[in-house]
Amino acid sequence: MAAINDLVNQISDVRLRARLSEEVAYLAKKKKFGLVFEEHLPEKTLLYNSELKVGMTVCYKNKSVDDTYLVTDINDNEVTLRNLKTGELFSEEKRKVVQIRRFGEAVFPMLKHVDSVQKGSKDAAWHMLIEADNYHALQLLDYLYPGEVDCIYIDPPYNTGSRDWKYNNSFVDSNDEWRHSKWLAFMKRRLELAKKLLKPDDSVLIIAIDDNELFALGMLLEELFKGSERQIIDITINPKGKARDQRLSQVDEYLLVVYLGNGGAQEIIDGGELEEIRWPYLRRSEASSVRSSRKNQFYPIYVDDETKKIVKIGEPIPKEVDRNSVPQIKGCTAVFPVTEENVEMIWGLTGPSLQLAVDGDYVQVNFNKKNKFQPYTIKYVTAPSIEKVENGDYSVVGRRDDGSKIVVSTQSSSKRKTTVWKKNLYDANKYGTQIVSSIIKNKQFPFPKSLYAVHDTLKSFLSNKKDALVVDFFAGSGTTLHALNLLNFEDGGNRRGILVTNNEVSSREETDLLDKGYLPGDDVWEDNGICRSVTWPRVKHSILGVDTAGVPIDGNYFLDKYRMESKKRTVKQIDYISPSKVTTVAQKKKIISLLGTQRIPSTKLVSSGAFAIDDEKPTAILFDLSYEEEWYQELEGKDNVTEVLIVTEDKSAFKRISEKSIEILGTKDSYSQEERAMSEGFKSNCEYFSLDFLNKDDVELGNEFESILPILWAKSGCVGMRPENVEDVDFIFPIESNFSVLINEYAFAQFKEEMKNHVGIEYVYIVTNSNDAFSEMASEFSGVNSYQLYKDYLDNFMIQGAVK
Helix, strand or coil: CHHHHHHHHCCCCHHHHHHHHHHHHHHHHHCCCCCCCCCCCCCEEEECCCCCCCCCEEEECCCCCCCCEEEEEEECCEEEEEECCCCCEEEEEHHHEEEEEEECECCCEEEEEEEEEECCCCCCECEEEEECCHHHHHHHHHHHCCCCECEEEECCCCCCCEEEEEECCEEEECCCCCHHHHHHHHHHHHHHHHHHHECCCEEEEEEEECCCCHHHHHHHHHHHCCCCEEEEEEEECCCCCECCCCCCCECEEEEEEEEEECCCCCCCCCHHHCEECCCCECECCCCCCEHHHCCCCCCCEEEECCCCCEEEECCCCCCCCCHHHCCCCCCEEEECCECCCCCEECECCCHHHHHHHHHCCCEEEEECCCCCCCCEEEEECCHHHHHHHHHCCEEEEEECCCCCEEEEECCCCCCCCCCEECCHHHCHHHHHHHHHHHHCCCCCCCCCCCHHHHHHHHHHHHCCCCCCEEEECCCCCCHHHHHHHHHHHHHCCCCEEEEEECCCCCHHHHHHHHHCCCCCCCHHHHHCCHHHHHHHHHHHHHHHCECCCCCECCCEEEEEEEEEEEECCEEEEECCCCHHHCCCHHHHHHHHHHHCCCCCCHHHECCCCCEECCCCCCEEEECCHHHHHHHHHHHCCCCCCCEEEEECCCHHHHHHHHHHHHHHHCCEEEEEEEEEEHHHCCCCEEEEEEEEECCHHHHHCCCCHHHHHHHHHHHCCCECCCCCCCCCCCEECCCCCCEEEECCHHHHHHHHHHHCCCCCCCEEEEECCCHHHHHHHHCCCCCCEEEEECHHHHHHHHHHHHCC
C-alpha cells in the first residue's frame, strides 16, 4: 500500500488526490491479509423437529433453502404459504415443508430425550450425545460449559469433492468452484464458537485432516488462535496406501493441534518399547564371594512362609558362628546365601541397603525347591537402577502380585510421543471399519477412524486429566466416545465426553429415499440418518458389550497395559558333536557360523576357544567345560541371553552347568499386551438427546420448565440420573445429583431449610423475575454456583443471536 500512497501523492490535482486517497484508505481498510476466502451468506438450518405454526418461515425439504415462504394458515395436513419473493399465496402438503432459521437469529434450544444407556453407577457423571446441527449445538454448549472444556477432538469433512458434506442443505462436490471457501466459512463459524468452550489457560484443540485442506486450515487456526502454539502430527492410517493417479500412494493423515495456555502433550510410556530392567540375584555367585570375604554380608533374611515376603533382616553373624544357631521366627524361614552344594556365600547387599530396597518394593522373593540349603531365591533392584527410577531414566509401570514394582527402561523410548505416529493399531480399516462392523450389523459407515489412533490421541494429551471434559462436534461413527471409555477403563479415569452429530443420510441414500417418496423428517428417512443408525447404536452397544442383534460382540480390545511374563531360558545339550573332535578355534567358529550371526557371531568366540558370548545376541555356547567358572562369570548380567548351548556328552555335567547357568541368568521377563473382551462392555452411562427449540414467550411465562430441565442437569455436570416428570412442586432436589431448583420463589424459606439436608449441592437455579430478589436469595448459599431463571437462559441466547 505504501507504493500506491506514494503514487497518489504525486498527483497535482488536489481534489483528485484527496478523493483517491479516501478510496485507497477505504480499500486498505477492507483489504485482508493472510488467509483470504469468501465468507458467503450465513448458513441456514432446517428444524425438522419443529411443529409448524402460523408466522413461521419455511422452505421445501428437498429444494433450495434460498426459496422461502411464510406460513399464513394451517389446516390439518395442508399449509397456506406466501412466497416471500413474489407474494403469491398457495396451498401445499404440510409434510413437504420445514421451518428454516438463518444462523445468527436468536434461538432458544432444549434437549429432547431420545434414549439412554446405563451400565455405570447411578451417581456417576454421564456422557451425552446430541443429535443436531453442530452450529446450534455449539451455541448451547457455550451456555453450558464456557471455558470448561479440556479437549476438543474433531474429524470434520475433508472436502475432497466426494459429496460427503452439505452447505445450506446441498451436498458440496468437486464441480463447486466455491467449495474451498464454503468449507472455510463453514469451519470458521464453528471454530469461533468452539474456542469459547476451551479452558483458555490449559486445553487443546485437535483436528484430524488430510492434505486437501491442511494448509488452509492451518492458516485459519493461526487467525483464530493468535498467540497459541500449534503442531502437526503425521499419523499412518492406511499402511497399504491409497492409490492416487500419477501421485504418491497416500498412507497418512494429519492431526493439527492447538495448545491453549499450559495445555500440552503428556509424558507417557510407549508400551511397544517397554523393556524391564534386570533384577540380579541377591546371593553372589562368583567363587571369590564366599562367606569369609565380607563380614557384613552374611546374615539371615526372615521370609514369611505364607506371604513369601521379607519380614525381618537379621544382623551379620561372625564366620565362626553356625548359621543354624540364629534365632528363629515362628512361621518364617531364616534364609542364608548358600549354594546347592552347601557352600556359604555372601549377599550382594549389606543389611541396611537391603532394607532400603525392601521398603521401596524393589525386592522379589521366590520359592526355590531345587536348593534345600537356600529354600528362597531373592532378587533386587540395584542402587544405581533405583536412582535412575528417581531421576526419570527408568519408570515404574505397575506391580507384581507380591507388591514388587515393575521397573522398565525408557531410555530407548520417548517420554512424549513424537510428531510422527506409526503403529499397526492405527490401521483405519482393521481397527476402524471392522470394529464398527462388529457392532452394527446392517449399516456401513465410510472411513471411521481407528479406535486406537483416537485413544492414543486422547491419552497423549489427557493422561494426567482423569476428570477431563472432551467435546467432539463432528462425531461421525462415535469413535471418540468409544476411545474415551477405553481410556477410562485402562487408567480408572472419569473423563466425560460430549458428542454432537447431525442425522444426515449419505448422498446415495438421499437419492434412493427420494426416489421412494420419502422426505427428511419421515421416520424411514430419520432412521437411516447417521446419528440414529450409526453413532448411537455404536455408543450404546459398545457400552453394553452386545451388537445390534443382541449377540455378544466378538473380538478383544488391545489395552495400553502390559502383562509381564517370566520365561525360563532355553538350555540345550549338544551331544552329537564330540568335544574331542572340536579342538581348534577354526573348528569352533565353523560350528558357530552354522547358528547364524543373528544368534551369535563367530567373532564372539573368546581367544581360548572355550565359549562364545555377547552383550547383545541371544545365544551363548560353551565348548570347554574346564572353563566352567569363567563361563559363569561371563554369564553374570547377560540378560540378553535366552538360549544356552553346552557341547558335552556328559549328562551329569550338562545338568550341573545348565542349572547353574539358569540360576545366574534367572528368568527372562517379557511383556505382552493385555486384552479385554469387547463383550464385557464398559461401566459407563450416556444420554442421547435431539436438539429442539422453544418459544421465547413460553419460556418467560414459565411454561417450559420441564423442557429446560435437561439443560440444567447438563449445566450442572450431568451427575446422577436425569430428573423428569416434575409437576406441581415448589422446588426439586434430584436424587443422587448435585443441583437443586427453586421453582416457586415464595417457597424460599422451605427451600433454604431443605438445602441443609442435601450435601454436595454445587448448583442452585432460582426462578424469579426480580434481579434483587435473586441476588438476595443467592447470597444465602455460599460456595455454590447460582443462576437466575429464566433470565440467565434467555439473556444468553438473545445475546448470541445478536452476534453476527
